[in-house]
Amino acid sequence: MGGSRWLLHFLFVSVLLHVVHSGRSLESQSCDPADLKALLAFSDALDSKPAGWGPGDASCCSWTGISCDLGRVVALDLSNKSLHGGISSAVASLDGLATLNLSRNALRGAAPEELAGLPKLRVLDLSANALSGPFPAAAAVAGGFPAIEQVNISFNSFDGPHPAFPAAANLTALDISGNIFSGGINSSALCLAPLEVLRFSGNAFSGEIPSGLSQCTALTELSLDGNCFTGNIPGDLYTLPNLRRLSLQENQLTGNLGNDLGNLSQIVQLDLSYNKFTGSIPDVFGKMRWLESVNLATNKLDGELPASLSSCPLLRVISLRNNSLSGEIAIDFNLLPKLNTFDIGTNNLSGVIPPGIAVLQHLPNLTSLVLTRNFRGGETMPVDGISGFKSMQVLVLANCLLTGVIPPWLQSLGSLNVLDISWNKLNGNIPPWLGKLDNLFYIDLSNNSFSGELPMSFTQMRSLISTNGSSERSPTEDLPLFIKRNSTGKGLQYNQVSSFPPSLILSNNLLVGPILSSFGYLVKLHVLDLSWNNFSGSIPDELSNMSSLEVLNLAHNNLNGTIPSSLTKLNFLSNFDVSYNNLTGDIPTGGQFSTFSPEDFDGNPTLCLRNSSCVAKDSSVGAAHSKKRKAALVALGLGTAVGVLLFLFCAFVIVSRIVHSRMQERNPKAVANAEDSESNSCLVLLFQNNKEFSIEDILKSTNNFDQAYIVGCGGFGLVYKSTLPDGRRVAIKRLSGDYSQIEREFQAEVETLSRAQHENLVLLQGYCKVGNDRLLIYSYMENGSLDYWLHERADSGMLLDWQKRLRIAQGSARGLAYLHMSCDPHILHRDIKSSNILLDENFEAHLADFGLARLICGYETHVTTDVVGTLGYIPPEYGQSPVATYKGDIYSFGIVLLELLTGRRPVDMCRPKGTRDVVSWVLQMKEEGRETEVFHPSIHHKDNESQLMRILDIACLCVTAAPKSRPTSQQLVAWLDNIAEG
Structure with a gap:
């Protein structure tokens, strides 16, 4: 009986489910005809x-x-x-x-x-x-x-x-x-609705924030950041009873922060950073019991830190950096158990650090402590009584005039990634245990008085030998953007963990002994700065094993012997300085050494260019120059470094980038005689055939450089089209400036560039000097620049189809590979961009202006920034060192590939925030699995999508932040040819 009842129940449920399913199936098989029509029209x-x-x-x-x-x-x-x-x-x-x-x-x-x-x-x-x-x-x-x-x-x-x-x-x-x-904002229209979330970030709003927003009484989030608002914060904004998130950063707001700020009793996140607020911070945080993050950084605030911050038990982040705060810290940190970031760097706070550290050590979640450029009373670094900081990852006590020694309690900070105690008055030996902290990959001990020899443990740091350096690290949660600011308030630099280089910066101390050969084990180290010490002995050949090294500064020591030729294997070395030692022999050639300045070798009297007379200053001149540089460094030192908020990087800028003069026999017929330039009768000699033309021929062919003949305008001068008497069409680049002091070097460099002969280069055919002007004569390209076709022509999508774009990418890569590897001497382009890729009548690509940035900027006759290249194409590492590298050219080429694929400019401020930088936008789209959406609609078709995706992958390899991960120009040629053939 029970079994029959169960069977009937099962049949009933089965029938019921079938009926329900049938009904749903019937519904899914039909839809309203009008809706169907609308959807088809939408499709x-x-x-x-x-x-x-x-x-x-x-x-x-x-x-x-x-x-x-x-x-x-x-x-x-x-x-x-x-x-x-x-x-x-x-x-x-x-x-x-x-x-x-x-x-x-x-x-x-x-x-x-x-x-x-x-x-x-x-x-x-x-x-x-x-x-x-x-x-x-x-x-x-x-x-x-x-x-x-x-x-x-x-x-x-x-x-x-x-x-x-x-x-x-x-x-x-x-x-x-x-x-x-x-x-402006129409608050009266907005507040008719029960708005809870209002986000207006990253637009172009201007004027004052209206007072009527207080009528939006249900608001829990108000984001107006990243606009151009001016004036004061309206007082009634503080009356919003439910507001939990207020973001007004990155505007131009002014005035004082009044006591009404305390009326935001429900606030959780408060960000007023990067404005122009003045006056003191009101001591009203006792009313904000739910506050988790307060950011008032980079304003003009003064006065003392509000003690009422102690009354916010949920606080995780306090960022007050880059203001003019003074007085002692009156915050009771025992009441802030959740605090993980405390950043008060670059203020004028006083008091005594040791007691403060003793209190902060007990915060279980504190990961980042930045006290830079405060407490400059000459206190002694605390040695005893510290046993906490178990979660500490970033510790910055730089430029606080601390005395004493490196405290032993630091060895218990097992999670420490970054330690900066530079620009203090610390002394004694560097303890061996410092190099044994497993996670430490950034150490800055510079500008102190440390003495003795380097401990062997510094050459055995686990994070610099293994793959745990910052270049492979995942960004640490809640560790903020850091700022490195020097003591004069100038030289601001921003960095994130993802781009922070593993570094050992020990310059300007009293260290002695040899440079350890076992440094060669630090294959993940990017920066090694041992300058301005008393190291002796030779430069170890083993340093050539430091395959990731980008900066090696050994200047102003007592080193002897030769520069190991094996250092030319350091493909990423962009900053090298061994000046003012006692080095001898030949300067190595090849690799990155072709890009280094003569000043990088000064003060070594018997150090010579290969097969040439010695070029370094003699010892007396070197000594005098050393004193001048020492004085200059001290003066500069009052303003260099320090104040880091998160992973800090000290980018020591090399004084200049004067290029090596080519010590070669010059063909007297290759360049017009300098003395002839006083008159307009000087000859214009073309390198490839020795036909002679006069300057009158040039003036006639351009109608005295009439504006009607201008076909281009760049950072180095105007470009005119011209037809020479023999019928040849050429482009004449007219450089203006005073080259009189370096005329022979300039002519030698011009001749060097003229020897670069390749079908994918715009050939430099001749040169002439006319007064202060220099005329460079190039082959003429009928179809102008790639930039014009991509970004100026309205019909570019139709005329510049995918096959043309692919062929342009191939040709540009071949030209670049020739410059990097086949040309003698090798040439860095230094300014790869779409406007420097010119197209002939068949749309074949030709690289233009190769080496011109070195030719002009190297002699300081062209007004430009310290960084070679053009905004949007400059690789990120050039912000740390202005010396150009082969991998920098590859990055710029990757940007051009992205332009070909997307049709976008490298930077377009007319686009929405978050999509203005093509690299960031493309990488974000790839991360979201939306890479097919980045392609320009005119080239995105199913039959070429495979090629597009493969070249997008190549472009992303080129623009990766780590230079060592970028391909070579030869690899680019092979890959692009393979894609075109496949």
Whole structure:
């Protein structure tokens, strides 16, 4: 009986489930005909229909991204589906639609005005597309978006005034960040709705923040950062009773922070950094019991630290760096158990550090402590009584005039990554245990009075021998951006953990003994600075094993012997200085040594260029120069280093980049006689055929350099087109400046560049001097620059198809490989960019201006920044050392590849915040699995998608932050040819 009852129950449930399933199946097989028509029209406006959509399939309720209720479409969610094209106004015919999510695609054009008429639409998400123009004005009229609750149109290119939704009685969230909206904020229109989240970040809003925002009483988040707001914070903003997150950073706000700030009793995150606030910080934090993060960095605040910060038990981050705060720290850290970052660097705080450290040590979560450039009373570094800091990863006590020795309690900080105690008055020997901290990869002990020999443990540091250096590290959670500021307040430098180089900086001490050969084991070390000490002996050949080394500074010691030729194997070495030692023999040639300045070898009287007379200053001159440099360093030292907030890097800038003169026999017919330049009768001699032309021929062919003949304008001068008397068409670059002091060197360099002969180079054919002007004569390229075709021509997508772009990439790579490896001598381009890739009548690529940055900037006759190259193409490591490298050229070439693939400029400030830098945008899209969306629509087709993806991978290898991970130019040629043939 029981079994029969169970069987009947089972049959009943089975039948019921079948009926339910049949009903659902029936529903999924049909949809409203009007909705079907609207969806097909929506699909037709796209470049290709969404996956899973079929024009012959009437069961639209089963299509990808479609949800129905009784046959009516209620949700259209095609987020992150690689959609291209426009948004059809037909979507507004889906009058049952409650959710429209088209985010994270590549949709372009305007948002249809008709969207405002959707009567049931509650959620609208069009974020992360390429939509442009004003947002539908219908949103602001009576009846527009009547049911809307959430609007996210962030990270597009919408412009004009911000949208408002006066008819939206239920609007709770509005995110328009990362667009180009401008003007002021219409608070009266916004606050008609019960808004809880208002994000206006990263636009172009200006004027003052209006006072009416206090009417948005339900606000929990207000983000106005990254705009151009001026004036004071309106007082009524502090009356918002539910506000938990207030982000006003990166504006131009001024005035005092009044006591009304304390009325934000529910605030969790407060960020007012990077403004121009003045006055003292109000001592009102006792009312903010929920506060977790306060950031007031980089303002003009003065006065004392508010003691009431002790009353915020949930505080994790206190960042008050780069202000003018003074007095003693009155915060009771025992009441802040969750604190993980305390950054007060670069202020004028006083008092005694040791007691403060004794208190801070007991904070269990403290990972970053930055006290740089404070407490300059000459206190002794605490030696005893410290046993905490178990979580410490970044400890910066630089430029605090501390005395004493390196304290033994540091050896218990097993998690320490970064230690900076530079620019103090510490002395004694460096303890061996310091090199045994497993996670330590950055040490700056410079500008102290440490003595004795280096401990052997410094050559056995686990994080620098293994693969645990910062270049492979994952960013540490909650460790903030750091600033390294010198003591004069100049020389600000920003870095993140992901780009921080493993470093040993021990300069300006009293260290003695040999340079240990076992340094060669530190294969992960990027920076080794032992300058301004008393090291003796020879430079170990084993240093050539430090395969990641980028900076090696051994200047101002007592080293002797020769410079090991094996150092030419250090392919990433961009900064090398052995000046003012007692080195002898020949300076090695090849590799990176061709890029180093003569000043890097000064003060070694018997150190010579190979097969040449000795070029270093003699000992008396060297000694005098040494004193001058010592005095200069001390003067500069009052303003160099220190104040780090997170992974700190000291980029010692080499004094100049004067290039080596070529000590070769010069062909007297190759260059016009310098003495002839006093008149206009000087000869213009072409290198490749010895036909002679006069300057009158040049003037006549350009109508005395008339503006009508200008075909280009760059950082080094104007470019004119010209037809020579023999009918040859050439481009004449006219350089202006005073070259009289270096005329012979300049001519020698010009002749060197003229010997670079390759089908993918714009050949330098001749040279002439006319007064203070220098004329460089190049082959003429009919189709101008790649930059013009990519970014100026409206029809570039049609005329510059994918096969042309691929051929341009191949040709450019071949030209670069020739300069790097086949040309004698090898040449660094130093300014690879799309405007320096010229196209002939067949659209074949030719690299232009190769070596010109060295030719001009090396002699300091061209006004430019310290960093060679052009904004957007400059590799990140050039911010740490201005010396050009082969890998720097590869980075710039990678940017050009991204331009070819995306059609975007390297930096475009007209794009939404977060997408303006093409490298960051592409890498982010790859991380999100959206790489197919970065390709320009004119070249993105199924038949070439495989090639596009492979070249995108190559481009990303070229622009990787670590130079050693970038390919060589020969590899680029092989890879691109393989792709073209495949």
